Amino acid sequence: MDDRTTETALSLTKFGIGQPVTRKEDPTLVQGKGRYNDDINLPKQVYAWMVRSSEPHGIIRGIDTEAAKAMPGVLAVLTGEDLTAYNGLKCYLPIKSRDGSPIRHVPRPALATDKVRFVGDPIACVIAETVAQAKDAAEAVSLDIEPLPAVTSAREAAKPGAPLLYDDIPNNIALDFQHGDPAKVGEALKNSAHVVRLPLVNQRIMVAAMEPRSAIGEYDGKNDHWTLHSSSQGVFGMKNLLKDILKAPAEKVRILTGNVGGSFGMKATPYPEYVCILHASKVLGRPVKWTDDRSGSFVSDHQGRDFDMTVEVGFDKEGHIQAIRMTGYGNLGAWCANFGPLLPTLNVTKNIIGMYKTPLLEVSTQCVYSNTTIVSAYRGAGRPEGALSIERCIDIAAGELGIDRFELRRRNFIKPKEMPFATPAGTTYDCGDFPGLFKQALDVGDVKGFAARKRASKKAGKLRGLGVACYVETTAAMTQEMGGIRFNADGTVTIITGTLDYGQGHASAFAQVLSAKLGIPFDQINLLQGDSDQLIAGGGSGGSRSAMLSGTAVVQASDKVIENGKQIAAHVLEASAGDIEFKAGTFTIAGTDRSVGIMDLAAQLRGGLKLPDGVPTTLDISHVTEAVPGTYPNGVHVVEVEIETDTGLTRVVKYNAVNDFGTVLNPLLVEGQVQGGIVQGLGQVLLEGVVYDDAGQLVTGSFMDYAMPRAHDAPMIAVDNRPVPTKTNPLGSKGCGEAGTSGGLPAVANAVIDALAEFGIKHLDMPMTSSKIWEAIEKAKSAKVA
Structure with a gap:
């Protein structure tokens, strides 16, 4: 074993898959050298501040911006009328009501035009030379809002006679979801020896990420090109959503994300502020920066949970589950967020079964609008709510049935020999x-x-x-994912993928996968995730799937590197490609000691190695993997x-x-x-x-x-x-x-x-x-x- 092979073996022992490797980014972050969005400052940049509603519900009778426009440093004051050229923010979920109708929702304008629907609803955007000037001018914007009755509870909002947020959405019900056969479930519960019935509220939760939302909008008038610097959970997905709002071709929109100080689902999709600052940049010809404060975050960031459900679980005499029924309400807030209706419907359906054999399942949820901040994905996004529902019921049932709670669980477990196991939620373990x-x-x-x-x-x-x-x-549902591998001029290797690290430690984990596959030294591997122009696909991080998506993409891209490398190594070693073996970072002629390391091969290619026609000229790979199963x-x-x-x-x-x-x-x-x-x-x-x-x-x-x-x-x-x-x-x-x-x-x-x-x-x-x-x-x- 030569020194190079020994070094690779030691590296894999310390940095291979399964090793407790510390996060690559930590030395940078703990020294305060990270680059979060608010750390970015561009030449000639100006600043935005939002004017938000203090009324939870009301008709906008007037917006007087003249005094604000006359204040020192103020460059513009935008209202909804200035943004009519753009599409509203939409919910793209294909979930349907029990009658087959789609989700009832209205695309959300970046700034309110007719009504305000929650405290924090953005009405105007002030742009000035400094943040202080923008804040001062925002206070000078005069609003004439005629108050309307408000409703904040989903259960109350769905009742006849409740205040309507939208005239054409009866009882504020956006979605009347149903999974399962109500008649069969009802009969099973009726015939059960014992039924636990538990009213269960999952209260609304503030996301409260350490880093408030922040963004900088840039418009290049010469090239008709938009750039948004913003925290996100995936730049490729953010780009695809934002281009539709801007009505721009994909190649005209770029998203850049640096370090992200937490998200938990909240920073996954575009917000109204992004549209405002991008339009302002187009109008003013200067970059426009906006960073929220904590007070603004509390009223404008997406919030989580807010389920009001009743859970019923039927058991036979021996304590075996016969059926589960969950009925109730999911609070969407004032607008339909992109993921909002998914949480109390499909997601909770797929996760309430847990580890237990359950013959029948019904989930019936009304997703309801209310005069509150929007609700969307928050860590777990329906999964913890499902687990809480069944686990609380199991404990209650144990007490009522007189069966030890541990034993009751054992009696209902799905056994290993029963795998794969099809559940009534439509999933297969x-x-x-x-x-x-x-x-x-x-x-x-x-x-x-x-x-x-x-x-x-x-x-x-x-x-x-x-x-x-x-x-x-x-x-979460899987998507296509990019697995790019680039051998750089400085001797390092860059992984390019479309998931995005906002605290998970992707740089280390993905480097461990690449090091294990290609034998590349761990400390020579970099990660690029935050530039949409570098990606050809990307599902973003969310729903606990990054290891499966990017991990699979890196493995498959590595296989392509090896395939190309064997052809190149065959030329260098003067052998047939079929005789080349690859192991631990080295290409070797089978049965001999003649070899070339993968990093040496990359260096020769950079040095102008001449290759015959038909032989790959680079080890670089730009691969997209198809969606893998959940x-x-x-x-x-x-x-x-x-x-x-x-x-x-x-x-x-x-x-x-x-x-x-x-x-x-x-x-x-x-x-x-x-x-x-x-x-x-x-x-x-x-x-x-x-x-x-x-x-x-x-x-x-x-x-x-x-x-x-x-x-x-x-x-x-x-x-x-x-x-x-x-x-x-x-x-x-x-x-x-x-x-x-x-x-x-x-x-x-x-x-x-x-x-x-x-x-x-x-x-x-x-x-x-x-x-x-x-x-x-x-x-x-x-x-x-x-």
């Missing part, structure tokens, strides 16, 4: 070991030792509860909480999560993803919740009133893997990005209710705040005395 995963989770969580810990907590004057939750996620990551979370009875203060004190993500590319990154998702789940259970008052005003409009989880709220979280690799993609990987929330949300909720069980408390709506828990305990004590 290809693989998994749910019973084995469950046993391992109970073992590492030391469930047997819980009774002793509960007694110790009681001696300390605290309640202790144990929660368990199982989940199976259905990852995957079904799954796991079991075991969590313990302690509650102070005198205050209701609740702490998560022990957490174990065992997951099946198939082939784990990088366990360190996976652990971080799972832990982050778990914290978001416990945040929703214990702390977070968007609140509107009866008039439609946002009550939780800042971090003074909206409780985000902090470091002291998060326990030490142990993450273990029990992989069952899938065969649906060449890596065998399953998604992991949102799984922590799918397990964390129901596990923490179940733990809290378990702790309160001695008071006879069977359910609390989220967030289960300290005050709510204390009130429930005191009420239960009073009832017992009475």
Whole structure:
């Protein structure tokens, strides 16, 4: 083995697939050298600020911009009338109502023209030489809005006589979705020995990404070309949506995204502000920059969850599930976001089954408009809601049936020998070991030792509860994805792909895949994701699918590099291409010691290596993979909480999560993803919740009133893997990005209710705040005395 082969072998041992490699971008980010959108400043740039409605619902009678236009530094004040040349923001989902009709929605104009429909609805855009001047002028814009009654609850908005947001959409119902056979499900529930019926609210959640939304619009009048610098979850998808709004050919639109400080679904699609600044750039001939502040984010960023459902689960005498029925409402907010109707319909349908054999399923959801900020994808996007629904019902059923909650789950698990397993949700699980995963989770969580810990907590004057939750996620629909590989002049190699890293650590994971396939040194591999002009396809990051999409694309592109490399190496080594073998970064004539390394071959090509006709002249590849099948990551979370009875203060004190993500590319990154998702789940259970008052005003409009989880709220979280690799993609990987929330949300909720069980408390709506828990305990004590 020569030095080069030894070096490659050592590199693969340290940086290959399955190794806990630290994130490539971390040294840059922790030193403050990252390049987020607000860090970008272009020559001659000016600044925009939005004028937003303070009314939740009203008719626009007038917009007086004259005083604002006369203020120092002000260059323009745009209203909706200035933007009529552009298309509105649309929802492209093909989901249909039960009667076969499409989603009822109105394309959203960038600036309101006839009515305002929620607090934060943008009405005008001020452009000035400085941010301060733009803000001052925005306050000088005079609005004449005739107030109308407002409605913020989806359930109330769907009632006859509720205020209508759109005159031609009766009862504010955008979509009347149904999955399953209501008659069969109804009969099965009727004939069940026991039925659990649980009204369950998934409260509205603020996304609250660390980096507020920011964008710079540039218009090149000479070439009729638009460029948007913006945070995103994928530049190719953003480009395709934005070009339709601008009515521009694809080649005339470019999206650039640098580092992104969190998104969780919120930055995936265009916003009205982007249209405003691009138009302003066209009018003024200068780049226009807009960066929101936290107050603006609270009223204008897409929000998450907001389901109001009733879940019914029927069991036979032995505790086997006979049918599940979910009925209720999904709140869309004032407009139909691109992904909004997907969450309480198809996504929750595919994820409520979980690990359990379920003969029949019905999901009936009315997606409803209300005078609130738009609701769209938020980490999990229907998956955690589905897991919460079935896991809460399983715990309740166990108590009512007198069956141990662990045993009730075991009786209903889909077994490995039953795979592939077709569910009534229209999905087919290809693989998994749910019973084995469950046993391992109970073992590492030391469930047997819980009774002793509960007694110790009681001696300390605290309640202790144990929660368990199982989940199976259905990852998002797959799309085409690019796998470009470029051998650069400086001796590095660049991967080009259309997913986008906004905290996941793609640069390391994808480099590990490429290093394993081609033997290229890890530290010589770069990643390019944020320039739409460099892409020929791209599905973006979302729905826990990046490893499958970009991973598959990199593997397939690597195979093409090897194929071309064998032909080139055959010429260099004076052999037949059929006699060339490739292993660990080296092309070798079979049965000899004559070889050339892939990086050496790339260097020779850059040096002008002459090749005969018919032999590839480069190792560079620009490949697009077809959509690969989705995957079904799954796991079991075991969590313990302690509650102070005198205050209701609740702490998560022990957490174990065992997951099946198939082939784990990088366990360190996976652990971080799972832990982050778990914290978001416990945040929703214990702390977070968007609140509107009866008039439609946002009550939780800042971090003074909206409780985000902090470091002291998060326990030490142990993450273990029990992989069952899938065969649906060449890596065998399953998604992991949102799984922590799918397990964390129901596990923490179940733990809290378990702790309160001695008071006879069977359910609390989220967030289960300290005050709510204390009130429930005191009420239960009073009832017992009475």
